[in-house]
Amino acid sequence: MIKLTVIDRDDTSQEIEIPEEISLNLMEVLKASEYDILATCGGMALCATCHVQVLEGLEQLPEPQDQELDMLDTLPNAASDSRLACQLRVNETLEGIKIKIRGDLV
Amino acid sequence: MSTQNIIHTDLCIVGAGPVGLFAVFEAGLLKMRCHLVDALPQIGGQLSEIYPHKPIYDIPGYPEIKAQELVDRLMEQIKPFDPGFTLGERVENLEKDENGNFKITTSDHTEIHCKAVVIAGGLGCFEPRKPEIENLERFEGKGVSYMVKDPEVYRDKKIVLAGGGDSALDWTIFLANIAKEVTLVHRGDTFRGAPDSAEKVFQLAEMGKINLILSSHLTKINGNGHLKEVSLLNKAKEESTLETDFLIPLFGLSPKLGPIGEWGLNIDKSAIAVNTEDYSTNVAGIYAIGDINTYPGKLKLILSGFHEAALMCQSAFKYVYPDQKLSFKYTTVYGVNSF
Known part of the structure; x- marks a missing residue:
């Protein structure tokens, strides 16, 4: 199992566990875990509604690709630890990370 | 037509x-x-x-x-x-x-x-992505706009642009020659946009043709009917206020x-x-x-x-x-x- 900590918009923190063999991205996992995420574009790095800040473990994640970086560049509330959850595949690189949900709800 | x-x-x-x-x-x-x-x-x-x-x-x-x-x-x-x-x-x-x-x-x-x-x-x-600023919508069309439709509107005016993508860079460069004063506010300290544009923006800042404020973001806007000033917060949590006629947030679509x-x-x-x-x-x-x-x-x-x-x-x-x-x-x- 992969364990990671998710802090919701209201600052409530929860550890979630994901089976290793699951073929999903982090956005899909968050949605499946009942977090409020619009995911308007369905994971194409186009809407940024799955924006998260990686408070711990940023360095262990794979580098963002151009499309994700381009999108992050435009966000008014992006910081240096921002990522799009839809671009993070569920695998061992997510082990132990702590994320805060930042995506827009409207 | x-x-x-x-x-x-x-x-x-x-x-x-x-x-x-x-x-x-x-x-x-x-x-x-x-x-x-x-x-x-x-x-x-x-x-x-x-x-x-x-x-x-x-x-x-x-x-x-x-x-x-x-x-x-x-x-x-x-x-x-x-x-x-x-x-x-x-x-x-x-x-x-x-x-x-x-x-x-x-x-x-x-x-x-x-x-x-x-x-x-x-x-x-x-649609243009809007930053989270109180009263932003109140000033839409009264100093705040999310795209540059007619650059002549900004001739000899003070403008603040916000954003770090290509359109923020391009419009900063373009409006530098038209407006009285151009300030670009960017949350980060680097630009990933087209390298040529980023370099040009840094050059313009060095030459004193624009004000470049990095590692800062917009926090407040104020005015009396029409926009008059915007407030910024930098990484050290210091607040500053800029007088301006226009604010153009360019945070993509x-x-x-x-x-x-x-x-x-x-x-x-x-x-x-x-x-x-x-x-x-x-x-x-x-x-x-x-x-x-x-x-x-x-x-x-x-x-x-x-x-x-x-x-x-x-x-x-x-x-x-x-x-x-x-x-x-x-x-x-x-x-x-x-x-």
């Missing part, structure tokens, strides 16, 4: 992406005429606008097909049914006309009178439902809730298919949208022609009979 364009049709399809296009085929088999409207200047929706050269692997019968090729083939497939197109116009208003039909009005005042409405709007339309969200339809998380029996909405005669709808088990796949289009048309036929009998026919047996 025509003063007013009035169109009459059976189905008005909002969105000319793959699912909207295929709906024309399914409607055509049932002898319903279609008119498509799209805010983009070309057909194809996301496929043509965002990833025309990307391969798609989950279209039945095509192990691999490029997005634009799928659009081209759909156009070929629906050609016998001769649909109408209104492109580059956004649907704005929906009401009933004097005959009890729907009347859709676009941003360019085109009127489409139709018996049923099919919303195949995909992600919706792309994000997909929104837009005016469709005001049509009285049940909306669930920015998607239109539908009945999976026929993809009808809560308003009789209005259907929603493809990525814009939602229902339990929804998958945002082109494939699913095609299925939704087929079922929707069966139901729309009964709505459009309540007195006619609908007999289901296979194309293999009856062929495709054009209008």
Whole structure:
């Protein structure tokens, strides 16, 4: 199992566990875990509604690709630890990370 | 330019992406005429606008097909049914006309009178992303705008631009020669945009032609009727205030439902809730298919949208022609009979 900590918009923190063999991205996992995420574009790095800040473990994640970086560049509330959850595949690189949900709800 | 364009049709399809296009085929088999409207200047929706050269692997019968090729083939497939197109116009208003039909009005005042409405709007339309600042909307059009329509408005004025993408860089460079004072505020301390533009912005800052404020973000705006000042916060949590005539936040575009969200339809998380029996909405005669709808088990796949289009048309036929009998026919047996 992969364990990671998710802090919701209201600052409530929860550890979630994901089976290793699951073929999903982090956005899909968050949605499946009942977090409020619009995911308007369905994971194409186009809407940024799955924006998260990686408070711990940023360095262990794979580098963002151009499309994700381009999108992050435009966000008014992006910081240096921002990522799009839809671009993070569920695998061992997510082990132990702590994320805060930042995506827009409207 | 025509003063007013009035169109009459059976189905008005909002969105000319793959699912909207295929709906024309399914409607055509049932002898319903279609008119498509799209805010983009070309057909194809996301496929043509965002990833025309990307391969798609989950279209039945095509192990691999490029997005634009799928659009081209759909156009070929629906050609016998001769649909109408209104492109580059956004649907704005929906009401009933004097005959009890729907009347859709676009941003360019085109009127489409139709018996049923099919919303195949995909992600919706792309609108400027707004920063979270109190009172921002109060100053829209009174100093705050999200795009530069007429640069002359800014001649000899003080302007603040915010953002770190290509458009923020490009407009900073452009307006540096027009405005009295240009300030660019960026949350980060580097720009990933086109390297040439980033270099030029740093040069302009060194030459004193613009003010470049990095590692800072907007926190407040103030004014008396018209915008007068913006407040910034830097990484050290120090606040500063800048006097300005205009603020142009350039934070890219994000997909929104837009005016469709005001049509009285049940909306669930920015998607239109539908009945999976026929993809009808809560308003009789209005259907929603493809990525814009939602229902339990929804998958945002082109494939699913095609299925939704087929079922929707069966139901729309009964709505459009309540007195006619609908007999289901296979194309293999009856062929495709054009209008």
